[in-house]
Each structure stands twice: as C-alpha cells, then as structure tokens.
Amino acid sequence: MLKTPLCNLLGIEYPIIQGGMAWVATAELAAAVSEAGGLGLIGAGHAPADWVQGEIRKIKAVTKKPFGINVMLLSPFVKEVMDVIIEERVPVVTTGAGNPGTYMAALKEVGCKVVPLVPSIAMAKRMARVGADAVIAEGTESGGHVGELTTMALVPQVVDCIDIPVIAAGGIHDGRGFVAALALGAVGVQMGTRFMCASECTIHSSVKEVILKAKDRDTVVTGRSTGHPVRCIRNKFTRQLEQMEAQCVPAEEIEKMGVGRMKICMIDGDVQNGSLMAGQIASMVDKIEPARDIIQDIMQGAAKILSNLEVNR
Numbered sequence: 001m002l003k004t005p006l007c008n009l010l011g012i013e014y015p016i017i018q019g020g021m022a023w024v025a026t027a028e029l030a031a032a033v034s035e036a037g038g039l040g041l042i043g044a045g046h047a048p049a050d051w052v053q054g055e056i057r058k059i060k061a062v063t064k065k066p067f068g069i070n071v072m073l074l075s076p077f078v079k080e081v082m083d084v085i086i087e088e089r090v091p092v093v094t095t096g097a098g099n100p101g102t103y104m105a106a107l108k109e110v111g112c113k114v115v116p117l118v119p120s121i122a123m124a125k126r127m128a129r130v131g132a133d134a135v136i137a138e139g140t141e142s143g144g145h146v147g148e149l150t151t152m153a154l155v156p157q158v159v160d161c162i163d164i165p166v167i168a169a170g171g172i173h174d175g176r177g178f179v180a181a182l183a184l185g186a187v188g189v190q191m192g193t194r195f196m197c198a199s200e201c202t203i204h205s206s207v208k209e210v211i212l213k214a215k216d217r218d219t220v221v222t223g224r225s226t227g228h229p230v231r232c233i234r235n236k237f238t239r240q241l242e243q244m245e246a247q248c249v250p251a252e253e254i255e256k257m258g259v260g261r262m263k264i265c266m267i268d269g270d271v272q273n274g275s276l277m278a279g280q281i282a283s284m285v286d287k288i289e290p291a292r293d294i295i296q297d298i299m300q301g302a303a304k305i306l307s308n309l310e311v312n313r
C-alpha cells in the first residue's frame, strides 16, 4: 500500500506531510492529519514559545501518533520555540525561510528528526552536510514564502545532489501530483493548500470560501523587491503591494505593510486586506472534507494511476 522510506523514517502510515502553515496549522488540524496516518504539523509562524507549548500539549492529549512543528526561522521567537521543542521531545521539526544549522545538533540529540524546507540545490546540499534527516524541496507553486524554481525542475535536481530522502512540495493536490512526485524521485509529499479546506482546519470560513472559488490564475507573488517573495490569492492587499513595488517604495516600508496581515485574514476573515497565502492548486480544491478523506483520496487516486500504468505497459 504505497509505503516509502519516509513512512519508516517518521513512523507514519502514508507518506503525506501537512504543511506547517502559520495561523492555519493548529493542533486541531495537525491531530486530524496524524490520526489519519499522515504527519500533522503545527505551524509556529511568528507565535511566542508559550503558544507553541500549548499546542504541543493539546496534540499530545488527543493523539499518540507522531506529529511535528514547523519553525519559521524569521520569527523573533525561534530560540525559545526550539527550547520548547527540545523540552517536549517533539518527534519532527520542519523549518522554513532560512538555515536551521545552529539548532541541528541540539534537536538531533533528543531524537528529533529535522527536515528543512529548501528552495534550491545549494540549500539542499548545505542541509545534507549539517545532518538533516530529509529535506522538503518546495517549488514556487506553493503558497507563502517561495523560491524561484518549479517543483518539476527542483525535485529531481535535489534528488540527484544529496543522499538523504527528498519530499516534494508545491503544486500537489491529488493522486496525480503524488505519483508525479514519486516519479521525480521523492519519497513523499507535503501539501498545504488542500488541508486549509479540511473540516478540522480552524481558519475563518471566508478564507475557505475564497479557496473553493479560486481559479487557475488567482495567485500572485509579491515582495520580490524585499527578498521575501510570498504567494497569495490576489486581493486588495496584493494589488496595493504591486502598486508600491512598481513605484519602487523602499523594501522596509513594504515589509512593514505585511505585519499582522496573516492573522487578520486567517483568523478574522478579512480576505481583502489580509494576506491570503495559498498555492497554485487552490483552484483544484473544490470541497471541505475531513483530513482523513483528503489522505484517502490521494492514496486511492495514486493506486489507481499506478495500476493503470501497469495495465498499459
């Protein structure tokens, strides 16, 4: 039943990791994904360490299955969050938006599997060298902070340049994307956007509605001028940013504009003035369903594709 080395590495049933989305990936969503046999992640984002500790305790109270924390390395609370992760012996840590090298030894010492997100070959090689257990190669189709390369171009190049397992992320929605990722040499997938519309996901219902209605060209990348490009669903806020970037407004001013925008979107439901981070497959998400059904759909879709390939050989 489509076991890969990722299942053994993380102690999970299906090689599917839920993206560690800030303000979106709470203990409720992560628990549902882990209970369904994938790896649920809590997104630490810019949250303080005591919030992260609270979420860890919540998930431990409802599931005995493995789970992880995504640490956003641009957060001012990274050090304290890492201390909590070590104290709580969290099974898996994924990292985004930077180099987790300085925390690697301490995390590994308590048996934590460290799985950095990488947008490039250089970063993948550096992570393998400093002892990462696996990497997630994330293509620019993803929502949130993105690199330049597409999943199709990035994943096989990362697979060829390192000896540790590679997980694919960016632009994956169903069994087709899952099989494609394995064909590129990945041992599993990470998916964010589809899990935003899981029934257990606690974000504001208005955000889910926008994703359900999204069309193929509705996402846009802003912030290239600041060095932190971010993919979001186009809205009043992204149009404002595009205008500022066209007028060459200084990077610090543009960065300042982004502060607090994810919260007002994901929690308060302001889908026009908030930062509605989502990936290019938002247009494929067409229903709200339990995390378990999402995982089953991917695995059943993948099995069907593989058996058809076999028949047609």
Ligand code: TUI
Residues within 6 Å of the ligand: 022, 072, 074, 095, 096, 097, 098, 099, 117, 118, 119, 123, 138, 143, 144, 145, 146, 147, 228, 230, 258, 277
């Ligand atoms: O991290 C993500 N996705 C994210 S983080 C985020 S919150 C945010 N807020 C404001 C500005 C920027 C982000 C929303 N979505 N994905 C993984 C990812 N990591 N994408 C790109 C990278 C990355 C970028 C540079 C990883 C390493 C890196 O290395 C830089 C270095 O230190 O050399």
